[in-house]
Amino acid sequence: MGVFDGLKTRFDRLFAEASAGDGRAHAAALRDALLEGKVALGTMRDALAASERELAAERKQLEDAERRGRLAAQVPDAETVTVAERFAARHRARINVLQRKLPVQHDELALAEHEVAEMAAQLREARTSAGGQRSADAAWRDIEAAGGSRPEADADGEFLKARADRAAHDAAVEAQLAYLKKRLGKE
Numbered sequence: 001m002g003v004f005d006g007l008k009t010r011f012d013r014l015f016a017e018a019s020a021g022d023g024r025a026h027a028a029a030l031r032d033a034l035l036e037g038k039v040a041l042g043t044m045r046d047a048l049a050a051s052e053r054e055l056a057a058e059r060k061q062l063e064d065a066e067r068r069g070r071l072a073a074q075v076p077d078a079e080t081v082t083v084a085e086r087f088a089a090r091h092r093a094r095i096n097v098l099q100r101k102l103p104v105q106h107d108e109l110a111l112a113e114h115e116v117a118e119m120a121a122q123l124r125e126a127r128t129s130a131g132g133q134r135s136a137d138a139a140w141r142d143i144e145a146a147g148g149s150r151p152e153a154d155a156d157g158e159f160l161k162a163r164a165d166r167a168a169h170d171a172a173v174e175a176q177l178a179y180l181k182k183r184l185g186k187e
Contacts, residue, residue, distance in 0.1 A: 027126040034123055037116040044112055048105045055098040062091035 069084030 027123065030119060030123040030126055034116065034119045037112070037119055041109070041112055041116055044105070044109045048102070048109060051098060051102055051105055055095065055102065058091050058094045058098060062088055062095060065091055 065084050065087040069081050069088060072080035072084055
């Protein structure tokens with residue numbers, strides 16, 4: 001499995017898990033995948049550069065083998081001509097393979113760069129959408145650090161403490177009303 005295949009598998013797994021997880025965990029996974037993707041891009045660029053250097057070296061060796069073959073033919077040395085032709089054939093075959101390999105490496109690199117750019121955009125979006133929640137959480141932490149308390153929310157999103165305070169207030173109002181009715185009724 002090549003670098004690109006591993007990167008693609010990681011991205012596919014991350015996208016599949018994105019819908020099931022919470023925002024912060026997804027953002028953390030995106031960040032990790034993005035870092036891994038950037039490393040993979042570096043590896044892919046290095047491999048591409050190595051293939052380009054190898055192609056240049058093969059072309060140089062082919063030129064040398066062909067030149068030696070021509071020189072050997074001028075000196076009537078059949079054995080050297082045969083060896084030079086064998087080496088030239090090997091270098092041509094290798095050049096042919098590298099010439100087919102390089103466009104594929106370029107295409108894989110372009111795909112990986114696109115995937116990493118998409119991942120970076122998703123991470124920015126995840127951080128932006130989580131930013132509001134993070135700033136609210138930070139504000140509550142500051143309030144709690146100052147001695148305040150954070151109300152707990154129920155499933156409907158209502159704050160339990162506020163509901164309890166409202167119930168206590170309603171009970172106090174009812175008690176006051178009952179007291180006043182009783183008092184006015186006695187007078």
